[in-house]
Amino acid sequence: MTTRASRAGGTGAGLPPGLEPATAELLLALADDDFVLGFADSEWTGIAPHLEEDVAMSSLAQDELGHASAYYALLASLTDGDPDRIAYDRPAEAFRHARLVDHGRGDWARTMTRRWLYDTANAVRLEALAGSTWRPLGELVVKVRREEAYHLLHGAAWLERLARIEGEPRRRVIEALELVGPDAPSVLAPLPIEALLLDTGIQPVPGAELLERWAARITPVLEGLDLALPEPHPAALDPARARSGHGPAFSALWTEFESVRGLDREATW
Numbered sequence: 001m002t003t004r005a006s007r008a009g010g011t012g013a014g015l016p017p018g019l020e021p022a023t024a025e026l027l028l029a030l031a032d033d034d035f036v037l038g039f040a041d042s043e044w045t046g047i048a049p050h051l052e053e054d055v056a057m058s059s060l061a062q063d064e065l066g067h068a069s070a071y072y073a074l075l076a077s078l079t080d081g082d083p084d085r086i087a088y089d090r091p092a093e094a095f096r097h098a099r100l101v102d103h104g105r106g107d108w109a110r111t112m113t114r115r116w117l118y119d120t121a122n123a124v125r126l127e128a129l130a131g132s133t134w135r136p137l138g139e140l141v142v143k144v145r146r147e148e149a150y151h152l153l154h155g156a157a158w159l160e161r162l163a164r165i166e167g168e169p170r171r172r173v174i175e176a177l178e179l180v181g182p183d184a185p186s187v188l189a190p191l192p193i194e195a196l197l198l199d200t201g202i203q204p205v206p207g208a209e210l211l212e213r214w215a216a217r218i219t220p221v222l223e224g225l226d227l228a229l230p231e232p233h234p235a236a237l238d239p240a241r242a243r244s245g246h247g248p249a250f251s252a253l254w255t256e257f258e259s260v261r262g263l264d265r266e267a268t269w
Contacts, residue, residue, distance in 0.1 A: 015134060016200055020078045022193040023134065023202055025096070027078075028086075029191060029243060030125075031071035032097035035087060036250065037118060038064030039257055040105050049108055056154060060115075063147045070140055077136075088261035092254040096243040099186035099236050103179065104249035109162050109172035114180050116155035117218075121187035123152055124214045133201035156221070163225040174227065182233035185211055189242035211237075 015023055042061035048054040072083035079086070100118055105111055126145050132138040162169040190207035197203035205213075222228055235241040 014136070015078075015202075019196065019200060019202065022196040023137075024075055024078050025191055025193050026197060026203060027071050027075040027137075028096045029098075031068045031075060031087075032095050032243075033068075033101055033118075033122070033187065034064040034071070035068035036095065036097040036101045036253065037115075038062070038068060039253055040101070041111070041115070043105050044111065060151055060154065063151065067144050067147070070144070074136055074140060088258065089265075092246060092251055093244075095246060095250070095254070097246075097250075098189070098243055099183035099233070099241075100180060101187075102246050102250050103183065104252075106176065106179075107172060109169065110176040110180065112155060112158040112162060113173055113176035115151070116159045117180065117184040118187060119148065119151045119155050120218050121184065121210075121214050123148060124210050124217065125188060128205040128210060129203065131201075131204045133204070137202065159221075160225060163227060177227060178230055181230045183236045184229065185214075185232045186236040186242040188214055189237050190239045191243075192239045194239070 038061045041057055041064065044057040045054060045061070048057050068087065069083060072086045075081075075086060076083050098118075100114060100121075103110070103114060106114075123145075126141050126148060129141045130138055130145065132141070159173065162173045164170070188207050188210040191197070191203075194203065194207060198206055218229065235245070
């Protein structure tokens with residue numbers, strides 16, 4: 001990715017020279033994760049199991065889209081684009097969200113299971129990035145974490161509630177884990193340019209260590225519910241595949257939000 005700062009010979013908002021492209025890739029991964037998940041969760045508005053969850057899911061979706069907007073804005077400070085065009089004017093194959101987020105919305109159990117898996121992994125990621133040596137990222141992450149704490153509580157409550165009800169609720173949670181669980185590690189899989197980010201502390205902790213921290217947190221919870229996370233899909237741990245090769249569920253979602261953008265290319269969000 002060609003950056004405004006690199007062409008001008010500058011340091012890109014306090015970044016060491018030459019680090020703008022790698023940092024842009026990190027920001028794109030963070031933004032696309034929240035952007036795609038936010039749009040998927042917004043589909044529950046009006047059809048959630050009860051009124052309180054209608055409100056809750058709308059709020060969660062709004063939070064995720066707000067976080068994505070902030071990441072895109074920070075990314076736009078490094079590139080020649082603007083947040084709206086970065087978010088809406090890319091082809092589907094240019095998105096860099098994790099394989100976990102690539103799955104379709106599914107039923108309520110799948111949505112809650114995916115949310116819990118994503119939110120727990122994202123919490124580990126953000127906890128590390130709060131210590132980033134790049135101040136704008138660290139400060140933004142501190143703000144994002146305040147809202148993400150409520151997402152964690154919401155997902156954990158629903159996972160436990162569904163898993164403890166024998167019959168269809170528990171069966172659907174197990175089915176959801178079997179379907180999306182193998183892709184869950186993709187949220188923390190190392191980025192192809194991770195070495196550059198680690199060398200300067202922009203990303204303070206390697207992906208492999210983040211995965212270990214995440215496993216240590218979720219394993220006791222799953223065991224307490226007599227559940228287990230399936231073995232990871234090989235692509236979910238592969239830096240070259242964890243955030244590419246998106247499937248038909250995302251293609252349909254992309255077509256949906258792209259159609260809205262196409263109504264007015266000059267609109268802002």
